[in-house]
Amino acid sequence: MDVSHILLHSYSRQSPVEFYTDSLIFRPVRSRLSPALGSLRAPSFRWWFLSQVLSASGTMTQGVAQSWLVLRLTGSGLDLGILGSCYMLPVLLGGPWAGALVDRVDRRRLLAVTQVLFILLAGALAVLTFTGAVRVWMLFLLAFVTGAVSAPDGAARQVYVLDLVGGERLASAVSLNEVVINVSRVLGPATGGIFLATLGVPFCFVANAVSYLPPLAVLLTQRRRAGRGAAPIRRAPAGPGAVRAGLRYAWSTPALRYCLLMAAASGMLFNLGVGLPLLATRTFHLGGGGYGLMMATFGVGGVAGALLAASGRGMPSGRSVRLLALLTGISILATAAAPLASMAFAALGITGALSIWFIARANTLAQLRAAPSMRGRVMGIWVMALPGAQPITSPIVGFTAEAAGPRAGFGLAGAALLLAAAAGWRSLADAGVATEPAAGVTAAPDRSRADVAAGRPEAPALQPTR
The missing domain is CATH 1.20.1250.20 (MFS general substrate transporter like domains)
Structure with a gap:
């Protein structure tokens, strides 16, 4: 029996409505979503993605609680602005240094360290609010330290997904990260609102600390598995x-x-x-x-x-x-x-x-x-x-x-x-x-777009110029 007979036998069991619905609606949707979800076929990224949904939602939950706590302590809109600036200022000023660190160290280990630090910082907020010792300057200080940790964490997350899935599936991985962000914008504030109304502010910080445990577990249990065709990691030299x-x-x-x-x-x-x-x-x-x-x-x-x-x-x-x-x-x-x-x-x-x-x-x-x-x-x-x-x-x-x-x-x-x-x-x-060569490096022959998309490494012809 040839393929045409098999297909004919398969569709003969469908009603005309089922046939046209499958042909005109579901099959195009499946074909469109298949590349969109392609990065989830990599088990290491799949677990990382699921853990990020929890972690990002926990961060949003803590953000709601911090804003509420500032207003309860001072009632000042200016203090809310200062709180946001305390968090963002290290990210703004420390971005290039954080990126240089990411180029020098193992991304998985760096992310494991940042998750532990985030747990400790959220735990500190929980203890301060549980004991009633919290003051607004403490919130500013912890927000600044959290921002300082977030600078290398954010850069490392960006590159780590390429380590996991390779260049061919990077578009899918980056885009699914945007799904995580938008889902967390719904789940995080909703959870924060429920906790504020029922359990109180400290439990929002506890929830955030707990939310970092799944990504930490993923990082500790999986060794780096480069995606198909991913380039080997080349460590940048240290120095000012x-x-x-x-x-x-x-x-x-x-x-x-x-x-x-x-x-x-x-x-x-x-x-x-x-x-x-x-x-x-x-x-x-x-x-x-x-x-x-x-x-x-x-x-x-x-x-x-x-x-x-x-x-x-x-x-x-x-x-x-x-x-x-x-x-x-x-x-x-x-x-x-x-x-x-x-x-x-x-x-x-x-x-x-x-x-x-x-x-x-x-x-x-x-x-x-x-x-x-x-x-x-x-x-x-x-x-x-x-x-x-x-x-x-x-x-x-x-x-x-x-x-x-x-x-x-x-x-x-x-x-x-x-x-x-x-x-x-x-x-x-x-x-x-083509990938743009770094300064002080002689470019190798042009690579095809397929080579770049797959994340294949440059040819060995790259040599430092003198």
Whole structure:
């Protein structure tokens, strides 16, 4: 019996409705989701992904409790801003140094250390609140230390997924990380609200400490398993020039430079706690429920955008990244200019999808375009740009909203993203074919796009120049 007879026999048992439903709906959906979920086929990444859902949700739960505790202690909105700045300042200033550290040490071991530190910091918050000894300056200090740990942790997480899945599945892994972030935006605050209403503030910190145990267990039980075709890790030399070399490399490589600038510009959008509540309350006259629904709408769109980004195969082209940046900027401006709340909700959902699609593809392009010896430093600078630049961009958004209105404040992210995309339009015109060699290195012969997408190492011809 040949294949055609087998297929005919299979479909003959289906009704016409079942046949057309399977052919026109489910089969295309399955074919689209297959590459999107491809990174989950790697067992090491699958366990890491599941643990990150819990860990990110625990972080969001603690964030809700910290803000509530600051307001209970001082009732000052300024103190809330200081709390956020204390966390973000080390991320902004320490990003390049954190990236240099990631290039020098084993990423798995570094992440295991940061998980332990996060557990201790959350435990300290729990003890201080349980005993009633907590003061607002203690919250500021612990937020600063947490930010200092988050700088190397964030850079290491970015590169570690490439160690696990390889370049061919990196787009799927990076995009699924965006799914984790958007799911945690729902689960974390919801858990925090329930704990605040029932068990009290200390249990939010306990929940966060416990949430780091699954990723720690994953890191301790799995040894590094490189994804298919992943390049071997090359440790960068230690020294004071390593950070300067990383900054110089990222700025002198046009594709990386403009991806980083666009990431910093998009931070104005992703810090939804500044521009969106003003747009919801002052422009569309919505209450807390309406603001929460806007946040959820953006999150649902973000999940869709992450799946779209994950469905791409191999290395994204510079052209696709610049186009998505352009569309994201337009959708942000459309949301800000929406005359009706219903239209703003629709535009916000589209903005969520496009922005996450864009940022996931830009992150993938930056990782695969960076030379392996520079990848940690490039990702450290990425974390410095997003979310590290928010202590700079958030006050700008707030000032614009107060001076020119909430629409202008929210739309500022769209204008900044359009300017960054326009500045890098020509530099991102290529198809993303080759990794950019690090400074002081003679480039090997050009590799094919398939080699780059698979994360295959450069040819041995790379030699230091004298």
